[in-house]
Amino acid sequence: MININAIHKSFGDVEVLKGVSLTVAKGEVVCLIGPSGSGKSTVLRCINGLESYDQGSITINDRQVDVASKDINDLRTQVGMVFQRFNLFPHRTVVENVMEGPIFVKNEPRETAHANAIALLEKVGLGDKVEAYPQQLSGGQQQRVAIARALAMQPEAILFDEPTSALDPELVGDVLIVMRDLANEGMTMVVVTHEMGFAKEVADRVCFLYGGQIVESGDAHTLLTQPTHERTQDFLRRVLNH
Amino acid sequence: MEFSDITAFLPILLKGALITVQITIGALLLSTLLGLLLALMKLSPVRALSLTAGTFINVVRGLPIIVQLFYIYFVLPELGIQLSAFQASIIGLGVAYSAYQAENFRAGIEAIEAGQIEAARSIGMKSKLIMRRVVLPQAIRIALPPYGNTAVMILKDSSLASTITVAEMTRAGQLIAASTFQNTTVYTLVALLYLCLSLPLIFGVNRLERYFGKSAKGGKA
Numbered sequence: 001m002i003n004i005n006a007i008h009k010s011f012g013d014v015e016v017l018k019g020v021s022l023t024v025a026k027g028e029v030v031c032l033i034g035p036s037g038s039g040k041s042t043v044l045r046c047i048n049g050l051e052s053y054d055q056g057s058i059t060i061n062d063r064q065v066d067v068a069s070k071d072i073n074d075l076r077t078q079v080g081m082v083f084q085r086f087n088l089f090p091h092r093t094v095v096e097n098v099m100e101g102p103i104f105v106k107n108e109p110r111e112t113a114h115a116n117a118i119a120l121l122e123k124v125g126l127g128d129k130v131e132a133y134p135q136q137l138s139g140g141q142q143q144r145v146a147i148a149r150a151l152a153m154q155p156e157a158i159l160f161d162e163p164t165s166a167l168d169p170e171l172v173g174d175v176l177i178v179m180r181d182l183a184n185e186g187m188t189m190v191v192v193t194h195e196m197g198f199a200k201e202v203a204d205r206v207c208f209l210y211g212g213q214i215v216e217s218g219d220a221h222t223l224l225t226q227p228t229h230e231r232t233q234d235f236l237r238r239v240l241n242h
Numbered sequence: 243m244e245f246s247d248i249t250a251f252l253p254i255l256l257k258g259a260l261i262t263v264q265i266t267i268g269a270l271l272l273s274t275l276l277g278l279l280l281a282l283m284k285l286s287p288v289r290a291l292s293l294t295a296g297t298f299i300n301v302v303r304g305l306p307i308i309v310q311l312f313y314i315y316f317v318l319p320e321l322g323i324q325l326s327a328f329q330a331s332i333i334g335l336g337v338a339y340s341a342y343q344a345e346n347f348r349a350g351i352e353a354i355e356a357g358q359i360e361a362a363r364s365i366g367m368k369s370k371l372i373m374r375r376v377v378l379p380q381a382i383r384i385a386l387p388p389y390g391n392t393a394v395m396i397l398k399d400s401s402l403a404s405t406i407t408v409a410e411m412t413r414a415g416q417l418i419a420a421s422t423f424q425n426t427t428v429y430t431l432v433a434l435l436y437l438c439l440s441l442p443l444i445f446g447v448n449r450l451e452r453y454f455g456k457s458a459k460g461g462k463a
C-alpha cells in the first residue's frame with residue numbers, strides 16, 4: 001500500500017536521501033534502523049508529506065503523495081504518525097487530544113468521537129486517564145495517548161519515529177506491547193527504532209539505512225542475526241553492545 | 243487639604259478620568275489589531291512582509307512616545323491630515339504600543355513547539371484549523387499576562403496626551419492646580435484616581451499569571 005520509488009531529498013546542498021525505495025504491503029510491519037543522521041526520520045516525514053522530496057515518487061494506495069497538492073490532508077488522515085516526543089496538545093485533555101482529529105477533520109459527531117476515543121484509550125491501557133492533561137502523565141502514558149490519537153483517524157498505516165527513545169527504560173515496555181498488539185491485529189506499520197528486540201519479534205522486514213540509502217534489507221531474523229553488509233554488521237555490533 | 247476643595251475638584255477630575263479611560267481603551271484596541279497584524283507579518287515566510295514589520299517595530303520602539311504624539315498632532319496636519327487632539331492621542335499611543343504588542347503576540351505564537359503543529363498536520367488538520375485549535379488558544383494564554391501589563395502602561399502613558407492639549411485627567415489636574423495653587427490636594431487626588439484605575443488591572447494580571455502558571459502544569463483551564 002505504501003510505495004516509495006527512488007526518492008531523493010536534499011536540504012540545501014546536502015543530499016540526505018539518495019534514492020530510497022521501499023514497498024510496504026498491507027498488514028506488513030517494516031522496521032527502519034540505521035545510525036543517527038542516516039535519513040530515517042526524513043523517509044517517514046516524506047511518506048506523510050511533512051517533508052517534500054525532490055525526485056522519485058511515493059504513492060499510498062496508488063495515490064501520489066505531493067505536499068503541494070490539495071488532497072495531501074486527505075492522504076495524511078490515512079497514514080498516522082507517532083513522534084519521538086509525543087507532541088500532544090498540552091491545552092487539551094487526553095480524551096480531547098484523541099477526539100480532535102475525528103471531530104475537526106472528519107466532522108464526526110461529538111458523541112461518536114467521544115465513545116471511540118474512550119474505547120481507544122481503554123485499549124492502550126489509559127481508561128482511567130481520559131480527563132487528565134498530558135503534563136500529568138508519564139512519557140510512556142503520553143506516547144500511548146499519541147498512538148490512540150493516531151488510531152482515532154482510522155488510518156490504514158501508522159508511521160512511528162523512535163517512539164520509545166525519549167522514554168525512561170522502565171516505561172518502554174508498555175508502549176512496545178501496544179505496538180505489538182497493533183501489529184498482531186494487522187495494522188500496517190513503518191517503525192524507526194533502536195529496539196532490536198522489538199524488531200526481531202514483531203517486524204516482518206527490517207531495512208538498514210546508511211548515508212541516505214537502504215544498504216541492506218531482509219526478513220527481520222536474517223538481517224539482525226546474519227547481516228551480510230559490513231556497515232550493517234558494524235552498526236548492529238554497536239547497538240547490541242552499547 | 244479641605245474637604246470642600248475635594249468635592250469641588252473631583253467632578254472635573256472624573257471628567258478627565260473618563261477621557262483617560264477612553265484614550266486607554268481606544269489605544270489598546272488599535273495596538274491589539276495593529277500588533278496582531280505586525281506579529282503575523284513578522285512570522286510570515288514572505289521576506290518583504292517580515293522585513294517591513296521588523297523595521298516598523300524597531301523604528302517605533304526607538305522613538306519616545308511623546309515625539310510620536312507631536313509628530314502626529316503637529317506634523318501630519320502640514321501633510322493635509324487633520325486630526326483632533328483626542329484622535330491623535332489614540333493613534334499615537336496605539337501605534338507606539340503596537341510594536342510592544344506585536345512582540346508579545348509573536349512570543350506567544352513562537353512558544354508553541356513545532357512538534358505540535360506537525361502532529362496536527364499528521365492528522366490532516368489544515369493551516370487555518372491548526373491556528374484556531376492548536377496555536378492561538380495556547381498563544382493567547384501565554385500572551386495574556388504581558389497584554390495586561392501593556393494595558394497598564396498605556397493607561398499611565400495616556401497622561402502624555404496632556405502635552406497635546408487633551409483634557410484627560412493629568413491635564414485636568416494641571417489646570418485646576420494652576421488656577422487654585424492647591425498642588426497637594428490636586429495631585430494627590432490625581433494619583434489616587436490613577437491607582438483606582440491601574441491597581442485592579444494589576445491585580446487582574448497577577449491572577450491571570452497565577453491561573454495560567456498552574457494550568458501549564460496541568461490544572462483545568
Ligand SMILES: Nc1ncnc2c1ncn2[C@@H]1O[C@H](COP(=O)(O)OP(=O)(O)OP(=O)(O)O)[C@@H](O)[C@H]1O
Pocket residue numbers: 011016034035036037038039040041042043
Ligand atoms: N529541516 C532540516 N534542515 C536541514 N537539514 C536537515 C533537516 N532535517 C534533517 N536534516 C539533516 O538530514 C539528515 C538526515 O536526518 P534525519 O533526521 O532523517 O536522520 P535520522 O536517521 O532520523 O537521525 P536520528 O537517528 O538522529 O533521528 C541529517 O544529516 C540531518 O542533519
Ligand SMILES: [Mg+2]
Pocket residue numbers: 040041042161162
Ligand atoms: Mg530521526
